[in-house]
Amino acid sequence: MSERILDIKNLEINFHTYAGDVKAIRDVSFHLDKGETLAIVGESGSGKSVTTKSLMGLLANNAEVVGGSIMYHDQDILKKSEKEMQSIRGKDIAMIFQDPMTSLDPTMKIGQQIAEPLIKHKKMEKKKAWAQALDILKLVGIVNPEKRINEYPHQFSGGMRQRIVIAIALVCYPEVLIADEPTTALDVTIQAQILDLMKELQSKIETSIIFITHDLGVVAGMADRVAVMYAGKIVEYGTVDEIFYNPQHPYTWGLLNSMPTLSSTLLEAIPGTPPDLLDPPKGDAFAARSAYAMKIDVEKQPPFFKVSDTHYAATWLLHPDAPKVTPPSEIVRRQKLFSQMNANKSVRA
Amino acid sequence: MRKYLLKRVFYMVLTLFLVATITFFLMKLMPGTPYSNQEKMTPQQIRIMNEQYGLNKPVWLQYLIYLGGMLHGDLGTSFQYSNQPVSYLISSRIGASAQLGFQAMVFGVFFGIIIGSIAAINRNTWIDTLCTILSIIGKSVPNFVLAVLLQFYIALKLGWFPIADWGGFSYTVLPTIALGVGPLAETARFIRTGMVDVLNSDYIELARAKGLTKFGIVYHHALRNSLIPLVTLIGPYTVALMTGSMVIENIFSIPGIGEQFVKSITTNDYPTIMGVTMLFSAGLVVVILLTDIVYGIIDPRIRLSGNGD
Ligand SMILES: Nc1ncnc2c1ncn2[C@@H]1O[C@H](COP(=O)(O)OP(=O)(O)OP(=O)(O)O)[C@@H](O)[C@H]1O
Numbered sequence: 311m312s313e314r315i316l317d318i319k320n321l322e323i324n325f326h327t328y329a330g331d332v333k334a335i336r337d338v339s340f341h342l343d344k345g346e347t348l349a350i351v352g353e354s355g356s357g358k359s360v361t362t363k364s365l366m367g368l369l370a371n372n373a374e375v376v377g378g379s380i381m382y383h384d385q386d387i388l389k390k391s392e393k394e395m396q397s398i399r400g401k402d403i404a405m406i407f408q409d410p411m412t413s414l415d416p417t418m419k420i421g422q423q424i425a426e427p428l429i430k431h432k433k434m435e436k437k438k439a440w441a442q443a444l445d446i447l448k449l450v451g452i453v454n455p456e457k458r459i460n461e462y463p464h465q466f467s468g469g470m471r472q473r474i475v476i477a478i479a480l481v482c483y484p485e486v487l488i489a490d491e492p493t494t495a496l497d498v499t500i501q502a503q504i505l506d507l508m509k510e511l512q513s514k515i516e517t518s519i520i521f522i523t524h525d526l527g528v529v530a531g532m533a534d535r536v537a538v539m540y541a542g543k544i545v546e547y548g549t550v551d552e553i554f555y556n557p558q559h560p561y562t563w564g565l566l567n568s569m570p571t572l573s574s575t576l577l578e579a580i581p582g583t584p585p586d587l588l589d590p591p592k593g594d595a596f597a598a599r600s601a602y603a604m605k606i607d608v609e610k611q612p613p614f615f616k617v618s619d620t621h622y623a624a625t626w627l628l629h630p631d632a633p634k635v636t637p638p639s640e641i642v643r644r645q646k647l648f649s650q651m652n653a654n655k656s657v658r659a
Numbered sequence: 660m661r662k663y664l665l666k667r668v669f670y671m672v673l674t675l676f677l678v679a680t681i682t683f684f685l686m687k688l689m690p691g692t693p694y695s696n697q698e699k700m701t702p703q704q705i706r707i708m709n710e711q712y713g714l715n716k717p718v719w720l721q722y723l724i725y726l727g728g729m730l731h732g733d734l735g736t737s738f739q740y741s742n743q744p745v746s747y748l749i750s751s752r753i754g755a756s757a758q759l760g761f762q763a764m765v766f767g768v769f770f771g772i773i774i775g776s777i778a779a780i781n782r783n784t785w786i787d788t789l790c791t792i793l794s795i796i797g798k799s800v801p802n803f804v805l806a807v808l809l810q811f812y813i814a815l816k817l818g819w820f821p822i823a824d825w826g827g828f829s830y831t832v833l834p835t836i837a838l839g840v841g842p843l844a845e846t847a848r849f850i851r852t853g854m855v856d857v858l859n860s861d862y863i864e865l866a867r868a869k870g871l872t873k874f875g876i877v878y879h880h881a882l883r884n885s886l887i888p889l890v891t892l893i894g895p896y897t898v899a900l901m902t903g904s905m906v907i908e909n910i911f912s913i914p915g916i917g918e919q920f921v922k923s924i925t926t927n928d929y930p931t932i933m934g935v936t937m938l939f940s941a942g943l944v945v946v947i948l949l950t951d952i953v954y955g956i957i958d959p960r961i962r963l964s965g966n967g968d
Pocket residue numbers: 325326327332334352353354355356357358359360361370372373524587
C-alpha cells in the first residue's frame with residue numbers, strides 16, 4: 311500500500327448564519343495516498359469547496375469545525391495555529407481556483423505573483439525566485455516566458471491565466487494539489503489542454519491531487535479514485551472503474567445518467583433540488599429525489615456497505631434484506647461492461 | 660505617448676478657454692457694480708471710473724481684451740486693492756494656501772488610508788464601528804468648529820502650538836489638522852469600502868492559499884488595488900484645498916487666497932474673481948492629467964498610450 315498523505319475522519323463543519331446553523335459537512339471521511347488523484351464530484355452546494363478549504367485552513371469566519379480530524383501525515387491540520395498553517399499553505403498543500411479571470415492580482419506582474427511563494431517559503435531572494443518562476447512558466451507551457459514574466463494578468467487569455475495559476479500552485483513542488491473546478495470557467499478545448507497539463511505535471515512533480523468537479527465527464531481521464539458527495543456527505547467512493555461501471559448509490563446513478571455519453575444522447579437531469587442543510591433530513595438525504603427510496607431511507611441514515619475493498623456506498627439498497635431493484639438502463643449497461651472487464655481480468659490473471 | 664500628451668494638452672487649453680468664457684459672462688450677470696458707494700457717486704464720477712476700468716466698452720469687447728491680456732499673463736488689475744495687479748495679489752497669497760492645502764491633504768490621505776484599512780481588515784468588529792463613527796464625525800463636524808476646539812485646547816490650554824498667525828511650520832500644524840480631517844474621513848470611508856471588496860476577491864484568497872501573512876496580503880495585494888478608486892478623489896480634492904479655505908484662513912489669520920476670493924465676489928471685483936477662477940481651473944485640469952498618469956502607474960490595465968504598450 312502506498313503512503314497515506316491525508317486522512318480525513320468524521321469531519322463535521324457548520325456555518326453560523328442568521329437563519330441558523332448550516333450543516334455543510336456532515337461526517338465526511340476520505341483519504342489521499344501519495345501520487346494518486348482523488349476526484350470529489352457532486353452537485354453545486356454539496357460541500358466540495360468547503361471540504362477542500364478546510365484542508366487549507368481557509369474556512370470562512372462563520373465556519374465552525376464541530377468534529378473530526380484532518381491528518382496530514384501525523385499532524386492534525388485542525389489543531390494548527392494560523393501561523394503554522396501559513397507555513398503549510400502554498401508549500402506543502404497548494405490550491406488552484408475555479409476562475410482564472412479573477413484569481414490573479416490585476417496590479418502585480420505575474421513573475422512576482424509566481425515568485426511570492428518561493429520568497430515566503432524558501433526564503434529566496436527576489437532574483438533567484440524570479441529565475442525559478444521563469445522555469446516554471448516554461449514548464450506550464452507559456453510561450454516566450456522571458457518577455458511574458460513581466461506582464462500583467464490582463465495581458466493573458468483565460469487558458470494562459472489558468473496555466474499561471476497552476477504555476478503559482480506548483481512552484482514550491484507541493485505534496486498535495488487541490489484543484490477546485492480548475493476548468494469549469496474555460497471552454498472545452500482549453501479544458502482538455504489544462505487537464506493534460508495537470509496530468510503531465512503530476513508525474514513530473516510527484517504531487518497528489520484532489521480534483522473537485524461537478525462534471526463526471528472530466529473525471530474519467532483524470533482520477534484514480536472518486537468520491538461522490540451529496541448534501542454534505544460522501545455517499546459513495548471507489549476506483550474510477552467502480553464508480554463509472556459499478557455504481558451502487560441512486561445518486562451516483564443519477565449523476566451518470568445526466569452525463570452525455572457516446573452511446574446515449576438522452577440526458578436525464580436529476581429531478582428536484584438538494585435538501586436544506588439548515589435542517590438536513592434524518593435518513594438518506596437523497597431519498598426525496600430518488601425513485602428507489604424505501605421507507606427506511608427517510609427514517610435512518612444508511613451506513614457504508616462494502617462493495618469491494620476499495621468501493622463503499624451508503625445506501626440501504628445494499629442491505630441484505632433490501633429488495634432487488636433494477637437501476638436505469640444506462641447503469642445496467644455499464645454494470646454489464648464492468649462484469650465483462652472483471653471477467654477479462656480474471657482470465658488474464 | 661507623446662501624441663497622447665499633446666492631445667491632452669490641447670484639450671486642457673480648450674477647457675480653460677471655455678471656463679474663462681463662461682465665467683466671464685456669468686460674472687457680468689451678477690447683480691451690482693464694483694463700486695461700494697455708488698449712490699453717493701455722481702454719474703460723471705461713475706463714467707470716469709467705468710472708463711478707467713474699461714467697463715464702458717461693450718461686454719464682448721471687454722471679453723476680448725481680457726482674453727488678450729490673459730494670453731500675455733496679464734490678469735488685469737484688482738478693483739479693491741489700490742489697483743494691485745491680480746497676478747501679484749494671487750502670487751503673494753497663494754503660497755500659504757497651497758502649503759496648507761497640500762499639508763492637509765497629505766495628512767488626511769495618509770491617516771485616512773491607515774484608518775480605512777484597519778476598519779476593512781477588522782470588518783464588522785468594534786474596531787470597524789469605531790473607525791466608522793470617527794469618520795462620520797470627521798465628515799460632519801464643520802472644520803471651523805474643529806479649528807476653534809483645537810485653538811482652545813491644544814494652543815491655549817496646552818500651549819503646544821501657536822493659536823494663530825503665519826510663521827514657521829509650527830504655525831501650520833493646527834490649521835493643517837483642522838483642514839485635513841475632512842479628507843481624512845473621506846479617504847478612510849473610500850478605502851474601507853474599496854478594501855472590503857478587494858479582501859473578498861479571488862486573488863486575495865489565492866494570496867492566502869500561498870501562505871502569505873495577513874500583513875503581507877494587505878500590503879502587497881489589497882492596498883494597491885484599494886487605492887485605485889481613491890486616485891480620482893485625491894486630485895480634485897487637493898486642488899480645492901490648495902486654492903484656499905476662507906474659514907480656516909480667517910480663524911487662524913493666515914494670509915491666504917481663500918479669504919481674498921470670497922471678498923472679491925461680494926464686491927464684484929471682476930478681475931480677481933476671474934483670476935482666482937482661472938487659477939483653480941488650471942490647477943484642476945493639470946491635476947486631472949496627473950491623475951490619469953498616476954492611474955496608469957497604479958493600475959496596469961489602464962496604461963496611458965492606449966495602443967498596446
Ligand atoms: N460562509 C458560508 N456561510 C454559510 N453557508 C455557507 C458558507 N460557505 C458555504 N456555505 C454552504 O455550504 C454548502 C456547501 O458549499 P460549497 O461551496 O462547499 O459547495 P460546492 O460543492 O463547492 O458547490 P459548487 O459546485 O457550487 O462550488 C452550501 O450549502 C453553502 O450554501
